[in-house]
Amino acid sequence: MKQSLQLRLGQHLTMTPQLQQAIRLLQLSTLDLQAEIQEALETNPMLEAAELGASDDWDSSSKDDASTPSSETGESAISAEQSADVTSESQDAAPTEMDKIPDELPVDSNWDDVYDSLPTSTASSISAEDQQRMFENQSGAGESLQQHLIWQMELTPFSDIDQRIAEAIIDSIDDDGYLSCTLEDIHQGLLGEYDIELDEVEAVLHQVQNYDPVGVGARNLRECLLLQLKQENHDRPEVARAYRIVDKFLDMLGGRDYNQVVRRMKITMEELQEAVILIQTLNPRPGGVIASAPAEYITPDVLVKKLKGKWTVELNPETMPKLRVNAQYASYIKRADSSADNTFMKNNLQEARWFIKSLSSRNETLLKVSTSIVERQRGFLEHGEEAMKAMVLADIADELGMHESTISRVTTKKYMHTSRGIFELKYFFSSHVSTAAGGECSSTAIRALIKKMVAAEAPGKPLSDSKLAKILEEQGINVARRTVAKYREAMSIPPSNERRRLV
Numbered sequence: 001m002k003q004s005l006q007l008r009l010g011q012h013l014t015m016t017p018q019l020q021q022a023i024r025l026l027q028l029s030t031l032d033l034q035a036e037i038q039e040a041l042e043t044n045p046m047l048e049a050a051e052l053g054a055s056d057d058w059d060s061s062s063k064d065d066a067s068t069p070s071s072e073t074g075e076s077a078i079s080a081e082q083s084a085d086v087t088s089e090s091q092d093a094a095p096t097e098m099d100k101i102p103d104e105l106p107v108d109s110n111w112d113d114v115y116d117s118l119p120t121s122t123a124s125s126i127s128a129e130d131q132q133r134m135f136e137n138q139s140g141a142g143e144s145l146q147q148h149l150i151w152q153m154e155l156t157p158f159s160d161i162d163q164r165i166a167e168a169i170i171d172s173i174d175d176d177g178y179l180s181c182t183l184e185d186i187h188q189g190l191l192g193e194y195d196i197e198l199d200e201v202e203a204v205l206h207q208v209q210n211y212d213p214v215g216v217g218a219r220n221l222r223e224c225l226l227l228q229l230k231q232e233n234h235d236r237p238e239v240a241r242a243y244r245i246v247d248k249f250l251d252m253l254g255g256r257d258y259n260q261v262v263r264r265m266k267i268t269m270e271e272l273q274e275a276v277i278l279i280q281t282l283n284p285r286p287g288g289v290i291a292s293a294p295a296e297y298i299t300p301d302v303l304v305k306k307l308k309g310k311w312t313v314e315l316n317p318e319t320m321p322k323l324r325v326n327a328q329y330a331s332y333i334k335r336a337d338s339s340a341d342n343t344f345m346k347n348n349l350q351e352a353r354w355f356i357k358s359l360s361s362r363n364e365t366l367l368k369v370s371t372s373i374v375e376r377q378r379g380f381l382e383h384g385e386e387a388m389k390a391m392v393l394a395d396i397a398d399e400l401g402m403h404e405s406t407i408s409r410v411t412t413k414k415y416m417h418t419s420r421g422i423f424e425l426k427y428f429f430s431s432h433v434s435t436a437a438g439g440e441c442s443s444t445a446i447r448a449l450i451k452k453m454v455a456a457e458a459p460g461k462p463l464s465d466s467k468l469a470k471i472l473e474e475q476g477i478n479v480a481r482r483t484v485a486k487y488r489e490a491m492s493i494p495p496s497n498e499r500r501r502l503v
Contacts, residue, residue, distance in 0.1 A: 022358040026365060026406070029413035030299050030319045037321060037359075046329055046345070046352040050322040145177065145216075145290040146170055152211045158204075161194050165204040169217065177216040177287025178224065179205070215286035222250050228282045241267060242275040253279075256500040276501075300417035302370040302425075304381070311381060313371045315363055316417070323359065325352050365402075369410045372396050373428050380428070381418055385448035390432030390440045433483070435476045446472065446479060447487045454493055462499040 028036060041047055149170045158166060168190060174180045187201045209217040214231055218224035225246045232239045245253055249261050253276070262272055283289070303314050333345050373396065379387030393404045393411075400407075411425035432440040450468055457463045463471070465488065469481045485495075493499075 018354045018358070021354065022361050023409070025358050025362045027409035027412060030301055030415075033362075034319070037323070040352075040355055041323075044348050044352050044355070046326055046348040047355065048324060048326045050324050143290065145173065145175060145287045148290045149173065149208065149211055149216065153208070156207065158207075161196060162200070162204050162207075164194065165190060165196070165201055166208055169201075169205055169208050173217060173287070175287050176285040177213065177218065179217055179219050182219075213283075213286040213289045215283060218286075221284055222246060224284060224286065225250075225279065225282050228286075232278075238271070238274040238278055241265065241271060242278045245272075245275055246279065256497065298415050298422055300415045300422050301366065302414070302416040304370075304374055304416055304418045306381075306419070311374050311378060313367065313374050315367055320359070320363065323356050325349065325356070365406070366410055366414065368400055369396060369407060370416060370425065372399055373416075373425060377428050381420065384420065386445050386452070388428070388430065388442045388444040388448070390442035391429050392431070393429060433477060433479050435478065437476055441477050443487065446477060447491055449475075449477075450484060450487055451491055451493070454488075454499070457499075459501045462496040464496045 025033065025036065041049060150167070153163065153166045153170065156166070165186075168186050169179070172179055172181045172186060183198060183201050183205065187196070187198045190196060190201070205217060209215075209227055211217070215224040215227045218227055226243065229239065229243045229246060232242075234240050234243070245261065245265065249264060252261050252264075258269070258272060262269055265272070299319055300316055301319055303316050305312050305314075329345065330349055333349060334342055373391075374381065376389060376391055376395070379389060393407045396402075397404045397407050411429070414425045415422050416425055427444075430442045430444040432442055433446060435441050449472065453463060453468060453471060465481045465484045468488075469479055469484045472479050472484070488495075
């Protein structure tokens with residue numbers, strides 16, 4: 001092969017540490033970003049948080065607060081306020097190439113999943129003592145189901161052997177309140193310690209089944225419902241009928257075979273309806289009353305409000321502390337001083353300036369994307385899910401001149417507070433289905449229509465997937481039956497034969 005020289009011209013973006021930091025901050029969630037900011041404040045002496053409402057003694061040139069920009073959506077073009085300025089270096093410091101911070105950081109890129117593998121928290125950098133302190137400050141999740149049952153067991157006059165059996169039974173109860181293993185397994189596990197019979201284990205189980213919440217310790221759904229019905233007044237005829245239905249015909253009831261239940265029970269449809277109403281008041285997961293999961297709180301990144309007939313978008317100031325460079329420390333930097341201390345301060349000053357600028361870039365990008373989403377989804381804000389427009393990442397990317405991967409980073413784990421609730425930014429993106437008029441209807445709007453039609457259907461004659469598809473077609477939405485079934489299953493709505501009910 002003949003060797004030759006070729007001259008090629010091309011452009012490429014150098015992934016400097018500063019650019020890597022800007023892109024990484026862009027995709028962090030609120031909690032991870034706050035942890036990143038806290039770490040920066042603890043490791044960089046040049047960076048400090050400015051308290052809201054505090055008077056500043058520094059010169060105005062050193063006040064570089066990461067403010068909260070806002071934008072107003074209307075008929076005019078999108079406008080975004082500059083969220084932070086770059087801190088000017090002290091007069092005594094010599095400028096370098098590293099000090100030249102561009103007005104806009106090129107955080108937009110077409111690399112997919114470049115930083116997905118990087119850690120987004122700083123837990124590894126926290127000392128063992130700090131981790132222990134953080135663990136001790138965590139709020140408790142409340143009393144567990146096992147703790148609640150153990151408390152009742154200790155109030156029961158058990159013998160030592162029966163108490164050990166009760167402990168083994170309680171340990172085998174899951175969060176829903178059901179016994180997760182057989183009595184034979186519990187019996188075999190205790191034989192190594194005590195010489196007991198299987199009947200003794202079953203007797204203790206019946207005692208545990210009298211504990212609160214009612215129905216706990218059941219081995220199946222039938223037993224759970226029967227335990228709860230035993231607490232009702234059996235002098236009432238509907239209670240006696242409900243007990244017999246659950247005991248003998250629960251499978252038929254679950255299959256909505258009401259006619260067969262009526263014939264077997266020799267009762268009227270009205271009497272069956274009274275019993276079914278009572279059965280529906282029972283709790284099939286009694287353990288959930290006690291073993292509830294701790295509440296998860298979401299802090300929105302973006303606030304959307306309607307002021308004077310226009311939707312305004314602003315960043316949540318509570319999620320972003322105001323940062324600035326410590327002007328007093330910056331004034332200690334001396335020109336042409338190459339000592340270790342001076343170099344250390346200069347490097348930290350530059351890192352602080354880049355960090356503030358990266359936060360500013362993140363704020364501006366998040367605000368622009370959120371404003372564009374609100375502009376396109378006014379119908380949802382005004383009328384709800386049924387007015388949601390079809391929108392994909394490419395629509396926002398083309399409008400803002402960014403890459404789809406950048407829009408994906410911005411909308412991941414970022415939340416918007418609206419008058420209709422708090423939604424992740426990705427919620428507003430959905431695929432579309434063509435309409436008879438040649439337009440598009442979003443899948444979110446179709447799911448909302450299906451949910452609305454199912455809620456309004458007759459209890460005894462639920463709508464099939466084919467009927468739902470036909471109704472949508474009459475409204476000008478062309479959607480296949482299998483698509484309706486897919487959307488219905490995604491909303492955890494059972495098929496029509498399982499939705500048939502008496503009341």
